[in-house]
Amino acid sequence: MDQSRRDILGGLALPLAMSPAVAQPLRPLPQRRAPAKKFVALQIGARSFVDEGVDDTLDTLQRVGGVNVVMAAVFTYGGGLAGRQSRGQPFPDHGPQEPDRIHGGSYAAVHPEFYAGSVIKDVRAPDLGDFDILAEVIPRAKSRGMQTYALFEENYNPRYIPNFEQIAEIDIYGRVGRATCFNNPNARAYLASMVADWVTSNDLDGLMWESERQGPFNAMIGAHFGDMAPRRAAICCFCDHCIAKAAHQGLDGNRAREGYKLFDRWVTALLANRPLGAEGSFMPFWRLMTDYPEILGWHRFWVASQEEMYAHLYGTAKRIKPALQVGWHIMHLISMSPFFRADNDYARLMKFSDYLKPSTYNNCGGPRFADYIRNVQAVMYRDFTPEQLLDMHYRLLGLEGEPTLAQLPTRGMSANSVKVETARAVDGVGGAIPIYPGIDIDIPTRRDEKRTRPEDVRDATLAAYAGGAAGVVLSRKYAEMNLSNIAGAGEALRRMGISA
Structure with a gap:
């Protein structure tokens, strides 16, 4: 092993030993740089390159969508980034017209020396044999003047990951969860090992992590789109690492757990359609919050812990x-969620970020917003009708004039909603780092709900740039996108005089 690699491996232990310091997020490093031209990225899984060929696929991305950044899904156990089209959805106008099965894991080679200090070792995805998405794509992309970013997400399948319980979060009832604990040193070591492996072993241009979690309070009130019940099943994390760390900060984890159990009973009763008393739903909810301020304290503790993991991974990658x-x-x-917006303070996030990708999805955003409103109305906002609650959210989010609740599922959100959130993000970081809004293309919706059209993608892309974006990320994955809709982004770029 060469000396430079030894230095990197030795440094993997450093962030774990500096856990208290990580709570003070890393200051931006001087090597930050804005891209020389507009950033046009597209998220894509390994299956698409195997199905359609690396060279042909890259050529298509450039020609049809003006793409100059490949966001290669390197690690996931979920079908949202990996695999072909989701089951039950129409196949796109390219690639095999049949579903596949997803195992998941790392779609790049796993170099054992990077995992010596990790309780999780080889998680190589078996789906596609020895195909290595980074080794295969990076040189071919570079030959076309395209950059490659490694895209990885928190979407685990514990059945396929030996020792997962040693990095997992623990819920209020002591059950092992399906995601990692941000304060577990084994979890930090594992994620840092993967990042160090990818960055050291490949000539990457960038990295993007998807941590699609929102903390215990938001999960409890049903701030989700889609079915609510499974999302409430794990209110985390109350493991020994979290309890000890919180105690050091003066926060009583046992008291917080007691409060969340009462909270859970209250929500369960509401969802069982227990009649409301004279006080309605909000006042009993707020009384619980004031009786147990540890509920919100623990939520803030969780948000800070997630940010520390961001800082930990940022530092790991940038040192290499x-x-x-x-x-x-x-x-x-x-x-859509004022609570989630408040948690994700762009001014804080930029301290350990070179860019941010807010998901401003407006096509699937209509059906999702309608689901979200019905979920939260069923819990803490029973004093409002769903329509009244939507109007309140529009006012809080600066989205007046968007479709009614009845219209949302079939019309989606307007392109202006993309502009509004983009401009807010740009303002939030004071223009110090690039904002690359996510533009949704054919993200699955129900059969009778909004489907993406080329003009939707064109208008959303134009709106993102009008809001001050430095680029866009075409999302979720190439395998579910129609080429005709990707071409909508290409049309927008041509209108602005931008080329790949």
């Missing part, structure tokens, strides 16, 4: 390759 562009996917709730 200072010029690497490291940023974060901010999940779609940023466009």
Whole structure:
């Protein structure tokens, strides 16, 4: 092993030993740099390159969408980034017209020396044999003047990961969860090992992590889109690492757990359609919050712990390759939940970010917003009708004039909603780092709900740039996108005089 690699491996232990310091997020490193031209990225899984060929696929991305950055999904156990089209959805106008099965894991080679200090070792995805998405794509992309970013997400399948319980979060009832604990040193070591491996072993231009979680309070009130019940099943994390760390900060984890159990009973009763008393729903909710201020205290503790993990991964990557562009996917709730917006303070996030990708998805955003409103109305806002609650959210989010609740599922959100959230993000970072909004293309919706059209993508892309974006990220994954809709982004770029 050469000396430079020894130095990197030795440094993997450093962030774990500096846990208290990580609570003070890393200051931006001087190697930050804005891209020389507009950033046009597209998220894509390894399956698409195997199905359609690396060279042909890259050529298509450039020609049709003006793409100059490949966001290669290097690690996931979920079908949202990996695999072909989701089951039950129409196949796109390219690639095999049949579903596949997802195992998941790392779609790049795993170099054992990087995992010597990790309880999780080889998580190589078996789906595609020895295909290495980074080794295969990076040189071919560079030959076309395209950059490659490694995209990885928190989407685990504990059945396929030996020792996962040693990095997992623990819920209020002592059950092992399906995600990692941000304060568990084994979890930090594991994630840092993967990042160090990818950045050291490949000539990457950037990195983006998807941590699509929102903390215990937001999960409890049903701030989700889609079915609510499974999302409430794990209110985390109350492991020994979290309890000890919180105690050091003066926060009583046992008291917080007691409060969340009462909170859970209250929500369960509401969802069982227990009749409301004379006080309605909000006043009993707020009384619980004041009786147990540890509920919100623990939520804030969770948010800070997530940010410390961001800082930990940022520091790990930048120590190896200072010029690497490291940023974060901010999940779609940023466009609909005032609570999630408040948690994700862009001014704080920029301290350990080279860029941010707020998910401003407006096509699937209509059906998702309607689901979200019905979920939260069923819990803490029973005093409002769903329509009244939507109007209140529009006022809080600066989205007046968007479709009614009845119209949302079929019309989606307007392109202006993309502009509004983009401009807010740009203002939030004071223009100090690039904002690359996520533009949704054919993200699955129900059969009778909004489907993406080329003009939707064109208008959303134009709106993002009008809001001050330095680029866009075409999302979620190429395998579910129609080429005709990707071409909508290409049309927008041509209108602005931008080329790949």
